[in-house]
Amino acid sequence: MDLDWEVKMSHVYREENFCADGLAEISFDLSDEIVIFDSCPVAIRERYFANVSGPRLAIL
Structure with a gap:
């Protein structure tokens, strides 16, 4: 807790x-x-x- 923390959060859609x-x-x-x-x-x-191949394929 004594360290100088810098925390950044960002929202990423599912x-x-x-x-x-x-x-x-x-x-x-x-x-x-x-x-x-x-x-x-x-x-x-x-x-x-x-994900890396471009447009999403229906895998679900």
Whole structure:
């Protein structure tokens, strides 16, 4: 608490934060324990490539 903190927050619409939205959806099916993925979950990988490839593809 003694550090000189500078915090900036900004709003990002759900549609723009496609991968984070996918992770939030996956979290409902996980246990309450910490989960570490060895590789990117397939659902997130698909969302990422849809996001970087231009217009969104219907993946939901």
